[in-house]
Amino acid sequence: MSESGPGRAESGRIAGEDEVVDLCSELIRIDTSNYGDHSGPGERAAAEYVAEKLADVGLAPEIFESHPGRASTVVRIEGEDRSRPGLLIHGHLDVVPANADDWSQNPFGGEVVDGCVWGRGAVDMKDMDAMTLAVIRDRVRSGRKPPRDVVLAFLADEEAGGTYGARHLVDNHPGLFEGVTEAIGEVGGFSFTVNENLRLYLVETAEKGMHWMRLTVDGTAGHGSMTNKDNAITELCEAVGRLGRHQFPVRLTKSVRGFLDELSDAFGVELDPEDMDETLARLGGIARMIGTTLRNTAAPTMLGAGYKVNVIPGQATAHVDGRFLPGYEEEFLADLDRVLGPRVKRETLHSDKALETDFDGSLVDAMRAALKAEDPISHTVPYMLSGGTDAKSFSDLGIRCFGFAPLQLPPELDFAGMFHGVDERVPVDGLTFGVRVLDHFLDNC
Numbered sequence: 001m002s003e004s005g006p007g008r009a010e011s012g013r014i015a016g017e018d019e020v021v022d023l024c025s026e027l028i029r030i031d032t033s034n035y036g037d038h039s040g041p042g043e044r045a046a047a048e049y050v051a052e053k054l055a056d057v058g059l060a061p062e063i064f065e066s067h068p069g070r071a072s073t074v075v076r077i078e079g080e081d082r083s084r085p086g087l088l089i090h091g092h093l094d095v096v097p098a099n100a101d102d103w104s105q106n107p108f109g110g111e112v113v114d115g116c117v118w119g120r121g122a123v124d125m126k127d128m129d130a131m132t133l134a135v136i137r138d139r140v141r142s143g144r145k146p147p148r149d150v151v152l153a154f155l156a157d158e159e160a161g162g163t164y165g166a167r168h169l170v171d172n173h174p175g176l177f178e179g180v181t182e183a184i185g186e187v188g189g190f191s192f193t194v195n196e197n198l199r200l201y202l203v204e205t206a207e208k209g210m211h212w213m214r215l216t217v218d219g220t221a222g223h224g225s226m227t228n229k230d231n232a233i234t235e236l237c238e239a240v241g242r243l244g245r246h247q248f249p250v251r252l253t254k255s256v257r258g259f260l261d262e263l264s265d266a267f268g269v270e271l272d273p274e275d276m277d278e279t280l281a282r283l284g285g286i287a288r289m290i291g292t293t294l295r296n297t298a299a300p301t302m303l304g305a306g307y308k309v310n311v312i313p314g315q316a317t318a319h320v321d322g323r324f325l326p327g328y329e330e331e332f333l334a335d336l337d338r339v340l341g342p343r344v345k346r347e348t349l350h351s352d353k354a355l356e357t358d359f360d361g362s363l364v365d366a367m368r369a370a371l372k373a374e375d376p377i378s379h380t381v382p383y384m385l386s387g388g389t390d391a392k393s394f395s396d397l398g399i400r401c402f403g404f405a406p407l408q409l410p411p412e413l414d415f416a417g418m419f420h421g422v423d424e425r426v427p428v429d430g431l432t433f434g435v436r437v438l439d440h441f442l443d444n445c
């Protein structure tokens with residue numbers, strides 16, 4: 001890994017650093033709120049903006065509209081060695097909605113205030129979209145080809161499961177990803193500062209899977225004043241109460257094991273996975289992302305039954321958000337049925353797979369080296385995301401997916417709280433850092 005790749009200025013500064021902030025602000029100003037249906041503004045305007053920025057430097061992007069207004073932009077950049085398998089860099093263009101009244105800045109203003117770019121999508125994930133655009137524009141302009149083919153995909157609809165974005169492209173235009181074997185996207189590559197000698201960068205190597213479920217208990221309907229030993233509400237509530245309080249067993253997958261080993265080294269303590277509360281507390285806000293990757297979880301989220309105070313209804317229902325670890329889906333479902341008991345009928349409304357890949361190989365080496373070049377106290381570690389991303393769709397094409405959207409964060413910023421949160425913002429220094437890291441990464445990918 002050289003200190004400055006070909007085409008880099010003596011200072012190490014690259015042109016992409018100069019425009020990444022404007023690109024991020026301009027993307028934030030294009031409202032792409034995704035309400036989970038087609039009632040929002042859609043991603044078409046953002047997809048066109050991205051396509052223009054790519055065409056501007058001589059690339060030939062294509063826009064794919066899956067439904068009126070729902071659009072993704074894809075472009076392939078030829079690498080030095082076209083016989084090598086390709087690399088996908090993907091980012092989504094949609095954002096979750098924001099209620100402007102709750103914010104201290106306009107969520108769609110993209111203003112730079114106190115050294116940060118503010119707005120919905122600043123960390124999830126117009127930051128990475130802007131970094132990718134800035135780096136690629138700079139490299140194309142200066143004639144620096146990546147070592148192999150790189151496909152860029154700027155996608156619709158990630159925040160609602162990707163049906164009109166990644167899923168649509170994978171199912172209907174798989175040829176776009178021909179020969180691609182590896183990918184980087186959200187949520188990883190961000191920093192956690194341990195002390196002045198050590199900064200961890202968390203690369204996502206695994207994602208939990210999900211089961212969204214409806215639970216139903218059928219009982220005997222009747223008058224509220226009379227004896228009834230078969231009350232559906234009573235039965236359901238007892239089962240939901242048991243489930244809500246149930247602690248699923250700790251199961252360490254290789255990503256979580258790898259993360260805990262690194263954490264143990266970083267803090268110089270032996271970790272007991274059964275008793276992680278204290279250790280997780282040291283992680284500050286990101287503990288919220290890490291804590292639930294030790295075990296399966298099932299959170300009751302909705303309840304429904306009855307229509308009149310003196311009528312015992314014949315049925316009661318509840319909804320549960322279930323998340324399982326890679327390799328533990330069967331155990332999860334068996335545990336659920338055991339805890340719920342025979343009276344409860346369980347239906348899955350929506351499910352998606354869990355993912356896990358090894359934290360090794362030349363692509364991981366390239367990430368590690370790129371971070372090291374820009375941050376000498378960096379230490380790159382694997383981790384599991386408790387949620388899901390478009391990686392689930394791309395994995396269907398046999399693509400090995402990583403979360404690597406490099407950002408150096410000030411220790412005091414509650415990064416996890418930024419995701420879908422109020423006052424979402426990204427440090428300007430984090431963006432320029434990310435551009436430099438991605439540039440190194442593309443030299444060696």
Ligand SMILES: [Zn+2]
Nearest residue numbers: 124125158186
């Ligand atoms: Zn996201």
